[in-house]
Amino acid sequence: MYHPIEELPDEYFDLYFSKSSFMKYFFSAQGMGQQTGLGLIRILVGAFMIYHGWEVFEQDKMVGYQQWLTDLNFPAPATMAYIGKGSEFVGGVFLALGLLTRLAIIPLIATMAIICFGMGKGRIFMDEQHPFLFILLFLVFFFCGPGRYSLDKLIFKNREPRLVIS
Secondary structure (H helix, E strand, C coil): CCCHHHHCCHHHHHHHCCCCCHHHHHCCCCCCCHHHHHHHHHHHHHHHHHHHHHHHHCHHHHHHHHHHHHHCCCCCHHHHHHHHHHHHHHHHHHHHHCCCHHHHHHHHHHHHHHHHHHHCCCCCCCCCHHHHHHHHHHHHHHHHCCCCCCHHHHHCHHHCCCCCCC
8 A cells, every 4th residue: 555655755854844844843742832822811911901991981881780779789880880890991001001000910810700790690602702812811920920022021030939948
């Protein structure tokens, strides 16, 4: 039986499957471009939050949110609506810049948790899927940090903790 791969020279395999090739890293557990990827995802997630938080400047939408919160029997619905949308906007700006990232993520997680479990019914595989996915993304940045391409890295470069194992 004829196998065209058997006729290829060994140099072909060395070229495409060598130790320094892209394919070796692609099919390994080792990370590829982690800092760049983390930075791009952080900026995009921050931009999504800025987009959603921008509604804090639109009076008609804020009245709608206040009415929704009133219908759900939330205390101080107007204040809650402005706190929620304000945290989305300000937290999104901080997240996109990578500035005080872990601190900015705390109110974002709280806001999305209230949307998912307080305003919604906690159906994370159905209606409340988007806020829950934002919570998961925020947790990634909480545990991994903002990455190399962030203002946190520039500002706090001399304050990075060192792991000491005794």
